[in-house]
Amino acid sequence: MKKNIIFCGTPDFAATTLKSLFTCHKQGRFNLSSVITIPDKKVGRGQKKQQSAVKRAATELNIPVLEPSDLLNETFIKQVKSLEPDLIIVIAFKKLPKILFKIPKLGTINLHASLLPKYRGAAPINWAIVNGETETGLTTFFINEKIDTGDIILQSKIPIQKHWHANDLHDKLMEKSSSIIIETIEKIFDKNYNLKQQSHIEEGLIANKLPIAPKIEKKDRILNLKHFLGNEGVQKAYNFIRGMSPPGVRVTIEIRQTNNKIKTQTILITQVFNYIKNFDNDLPDKKGHRINTSELCILKINNCLKITNSKQDYSFQIKKLKPENSKEMSDKEFINGFLNTAYEDIRIINSEI
Numbered sequence: 001m002k003k004n005i006i007f008c009g010t011p012d013f014a015a016t017t018l019k020s021l022f023t024c025h026k027q028g029r030f031n032l033s034s035v036i037t038i039p040d041k042k043v044g045r046g047q048k049k050q051q052s053a054v055k056r057a058a059t060e061l062n063i064p065v066l067e068p069s070d071l072l073n074e075t076f077i078k079q080v081k082s083l084e085p086d087l088i089i090v091i092a093f094k095k096l097p098k099i100l101f102k103i104p105k106l107g108t109i110n111l112h113a114s115l116l117p118k119y120r121g122a123a124p125i126n127w128a129i130v131n132g133e134t135e136t137g138l139t140t141f142f143i144n145e146k147i148d149t150g151d152i153i154l155q156s157k158i159p160i161q162k163h164w165h166a167n168d169l170h171d172k173l174m175e176k177s178s179s180i181i182i183e184t185i186e187k188i189f190d191k192n193y194n195l196k197q198q199s200h201i202e203e204g205l206i207a208n209k210l211p212i213a214p215k216i217e218k219k220d221r222i223l224n225l226k227h228f229l230g231n232e233g234v235q236k237a238y239n240f241i242r243g244m245s246p247p248g249v250r251v252t253i254e255i256r257q258t259n260n261k262i263k264t265q266t267i268l269i270t271q272v273f274n275y276i277k278n279f280d281n282d283l284p285d286k287k288g289h290r291i292n293t294s295e296l297c298i299l300k301i302n303n304c305l306k307i308t309n310s311k312q313d314y315s316f317q318i319k320k321l322k323p324e325n326s327k328e329m330s331d332k333e334f335i336n337g338f339l340n341t342a343y344e345d346i347r348i349i350n351s352e353i
Contacts, residue, residue: 002028003086003189006104007054008036013174014091015057017111020178021089022061030185032063033083036093039067071097087188089181090143101143106188108143111181113173114213115139115155117198120148121213125173126166130243131211132235135159136169138176140184142195151195153187156180163273165242216244223251223269225350229295234314237296237307238275245270248322253298254347255339264349265338270328271320278308278315298346300339305331307348 005025007018018035025032035058040049051059058065068076071094080103088108090096101108114124116139121127128136137157141150156176160169187193221244228237241249248270255263298318299306308315322328323338339346 003030003106004033004084005030005185006034006036006080006083006085006088007032007091008088008093008096009054009091010038010052011092012053013113013170013177014093015053016174017089017091017178017181018054018057018063019061020182022063024182024185030189033085034064034066034080036066036068036080038094039069071100077103087185089185091177091181095147096143098145109140109153109184109188110143110148110150111177112139112141112148113170115157116141116148116152118211119213120210122215124213125169126216126243127211127213128243129160129164129166129169130240132239133160136173138173138180140180141198149198151197153184153193153195154180162275165245165271167246220244221247221249222350223249223296223348225296225348231311231313233295234307234309234316235275238272238316241269241272245272252349254349255343256345256347257343266324267334268322268324269318269320270322271318272307272316273319275316276314278312296348298348300335300346303332303335305334 005021007014007021009015009018021032024030035054037052037054037058040051040055042048043050055065055067066076066079070076077099080100085104087106088096088101088104090108090110096108112120112124113136114120114128115135115137119127119136124136135157137155139155140153141148142153144150156179158169158172158176164172184193223237223240228234228240248268250266250268252264252266255265257263295309296307297310299308299312299315301315305318305321306315307318318331320328320330321334323334329337
């Protein structure tokens, strides 16, 4: 008799795997009996209802959808029990209460976008890049009452390329998510797996020192100068912007003109590239452009905008940015539209929300 599976998820990351599971369902490998997702949300000025990516995919595939506003609702719990699931799969969804994740005969599994126990939390993709990790991956594990702490079933590693932003890593992990989930399902159905308990000490890291991945708030996307001091400040800023993009990092700059007038401009840096060690031919023409004395500064070099430090030993280029109340543009478009030959320098200053 075919096993019953219920799928829980919300965004595109989860919807991709749902589509692969449906293919397996059509092949008769198991029965994908239902999908659980969040209720439609009202968005925008018109307050139009918007479906989750998982609901849109499930509707297209004609899979029954449950949209509980309360995961502890008695009627909802009865609905889930009536489906007699053998396994519940969770990807990018709410924390499930014990009464729900204990229903399936074979348990409830979760897919997390990191190599647990590192980067437990809501934003593992972002924080892995911010912290300069060179690799990350995917982990499947059995859910328990704590967040992202259950016994590990499988893990899959992926290198993080130096030029990747959060959306690039997101897409690469999304591509791999289906295969690790399907392999995990097969191992569980065949009872062919060895669980790995998440210990308090992993790879020399004590549990309370493990890097975590808390939810990212608006205030976290501001370039705060005090966090980018010292010789590694430029690289930290490069990683920070990549990890927070999209949507990008808010930076407030002062443009000092030759008449000593100062124009303050807020920009959102959305894409950077080419983090390099500077050589003599990379340095700016200092004529008419005073080198800023702040730890991080923006310089116009060969008609490009680069972020460097006062020593100018390393730099990276701003590829795309979005001035406040304007559209996204390249650094060259910003130079042509917002700068002119009559400016002295550009100073990065701390900004508030």
